Amino acid sequence: MPYPLDAAAVRAWCGLALEALGRERARIDAINVYPVADGDTGTNLYLTLESAARAVEAAFDGHAAAGTAPRLADALGAMAHGALIGARGNSGTILAQLLRGMTEVLAATDGPGGADADALRRALRRAAESAYAAVEHPVEGTVLTVATAAAAGAERARGEVVEVARAACAQARTALRATPGQLAVLGRAGVVDAGGCGLVALLGALADALSGEVSAAPVAVRADAPLPVAAGSAAAAGCGAGDPPDAxxxxxxxxxxxxxxxxxxxxxxxxxxxxxxxxxxxxxxxxxxxxxxxxxxxxxxxxxxxxxxxxxxxxxxxxxxxxxxxxxMAARAVVAVVPGDGLAGLCAGAGATAVTTRPGEPPASGELVQAIRQAHAREVMLLPNDPGLRHTAAAAAEEARTEGVRVALIPTRSAVQGLAALAVHEPARSFDEDVVAMTSAAGATRYAELAVAERQSWTMAGICQAGDVLGLIDGDVAVIGADLARTAMTVLDRMLSAGGELVTLVLGADAPAALGRRLERYVRERHLAVDTVVYEGGQHAAPLLIGVE
The missing domain is CATH 3.30.70 (Alpha-Beta Plaits)
Structure with missing residues (x-):
């Protein structure tokens, strides 16, 4: 029997959509030729929906703890927000906006029985319009075209909300099959638009969630399905899905x-x-x-x-x-997890793929696997740069190995160790020699960070109070001070007492502007034979990272 479009339906929609994209993502990846033929649209859509689904589950858990039931606006808002913060790639970003557009309408029409058929019609139209507005230069024959067709199909449909969802999906599927005749790069490759393919899967899951019946038909048009294309096109002339565009x-x-x-x-x-x-x-x-x-x-x-x-x-x-x-495929690449935008820029400038984290939001293993895929290399050096990511990085490396990528997990525990490892990376060496060199460079780099205590607590250096500056050396609190610069000087003295030739200072987003120059001058005056380099790291968790080699 049909179900209402309420919070429970949104939860079911997320689950069914995630299952559908999980089944189809390899095929969607395979037909990804626009806007960049990098074979990741299906994966990006899946990861975006995964973030949305997690947010919905968190919303339900929060209401359960409070003894209340979520409304449609709560579930949809969580779904849209989860997609926004977890969006991957061009396709995932557009998907997030489609969900936001739907939420703007449906949340405002939320009644005791959920949203009605007319609300869903208006929501799908709003979704298409907002997605067009989000793309700076919209192109027809893409997911935008498919979204507009879905809205038109919904507007022509009569009946209950489930019939509207079915009509939207059917019209989206028809529009998808026409995309090779609208966008030349698709016609040359003989494939439909990958992002539109994912949207058909999403709409099919919505119809299934509202009907209570999982469709027996494929939820997405497959890459190997016959495709109607314009006469005289490259696809009609015999070009297959494996023919690359020249873009x-x-x-x-x-x-x-x-x-x-x-x-x-x-x-x-x-x-x-x-x-x-x-x-x-x-x-x-x-x-x-x-x-x-x-x-x-x-x-x-x-x-x-x-x-x-x-x-x-x-x-x-x-x-x-x-x-x-x-x-x-490159012979070898580096994937590095870093805590700030400046560090990401340094890694990218050195040719590495950077995954940037935020305090309290560590990357999932799926994100690291995706980064390894996007490196497009037969061999990958993975730098977690955080002891807390050891197991996550190991799981990602293991999954990537099952896909034929040779992955080495370099045991870097800090971003400064990662920079040291990246500095000696040499693709021309043998894989094993490169692993040894990068691991040795990381291991030879002592690391420290300065942080501000949030509350009173016991540490290995004694009791700290909220607001104290903590100097952590190799992960343990070694110094407690009241001033950032003076605490940093004490940490540097302790680290350099065992020797060192190079000090690396990575300034956080909230570090004082003159801190780097002041510490560089201090090292030059107190430790004459030691060189110092200063980087703007942009990290928020720690105002200063220190490396000593």
Whole structure:
């Protein structure tokens, strides 16, 4: 029997959509030729929905703990927010905006029995319109076209809310099958749009959640299905899904969450549009997800810093400016987890794929597996740069190995150890020799960080009070002080008492502007034979990271 469109239906929708994308993501990855033929659209959609589903479950858990039941607005709001903060790639970012558009309508029409058929019609139209507005240069034959067709199908449908969902899915599927005739790159490759394929899966899951019956038909048009294309097109002439397009484009994909106002985001759009392509900015109410392809990743991040507060920055190197259906596999690559945008820029500049974290939000193993895939290399050096990520990184490495990638987990416990390992990385060496060299460089680097105590507590250096500056050496509190610079000097003296040739200082987002110069001068005066380098790391958890080699 049909079910109402309420909070329980949203929960069921998330679960069914995740199952559908899990089944279809490899096929969707395989037909990904636009806007970048990097074979990850299915995976990006899956990871985005996974984040949305986690948020919905958290909302239900929170209401259960309070002894209340979530309403439709609660579940949909959680789903949209989860997708926004977890959006991956161009497709995941657009999906987040589609969900936000639906939420804007359905949350406002939430009644005791959930939303009605008319509300769903208006929600799907709003979703399509908001997605178009989020993409700087919309292109037909993509997920945007499929979303618009879904809205039109819903508006023509009569009956209950489940019939509207079914009609939207059916019209989306029809529109999807026509995409090779609308977008030349799809026609040449003989495939449908990958993002649109994922949207059909999502709409099919919604119809299933409302009907209570899982459809026996495939939830997505498969890459190997016969595709109607325009007569005379390359696909009609015999080109198959394996034929690569000749497109070229920027070398980096940059994604970050941004806390900023509407006016600042409008200026950011203009700035990023001049830097690259595939620009999508979604969100609102002070929180945005920014996606762009650029050659200058640092400039894209700097533009975000000027607009507001960017975090969870992900910079992916496409492996060169040529973008092909099957990206040329590099011999060896490095994937590094880092806690700040400045560190991400340093890693990207050295050719590594960076996964940026935020305090309290460590990456899941799936994120690291995706980063390893996006490195497009036969061999990968994985730098977790945090002892707390050891098990997560090990699980990611093991999964990547099952896909044929040779992965070495370099035991870096801090970002400064990761920088030391990256500095000696040499792809021309044998894999084993490179592992030994990077591991040795990391192990030869003592690390420290300065943090501010949040509460009174016992430490190995004694009792600290809230607001005290803590100097942690190799993970243990060694110094308690009242002043950031003086505590850092004490930490440096202790670390250099055992010798050292190079000090690396990584300044956090909240570090005083003159701190780096002051500490560099202190090392030069007190430890004459030691060199010092200073980086703007941008990390928020610690105002200063220190490495001694």
């Amino acid at each position: 070229e484009g920027p070398a980096f994909e940059v994604i970050y969450l941004l806390e900023a106002g509407d006016a600042a985001v409008a200026r950011l759009r203009t700035r990023l549009d001049g830097l690259g392509d595939s620009l999508v900015v979604v969100g609102g109410d002070g929180l945005w997800n920014v996606h762009v392809h650029v050659d200058d990743a640092g400039a894209a991040v700097e533009a975000g810093i000027e607009a507001g507060r960017p975090y969870r920055i992900r910079i992916t190197h496409f492996g060169g400016t040529a973008r092909m259906k099957e990206p040329e």
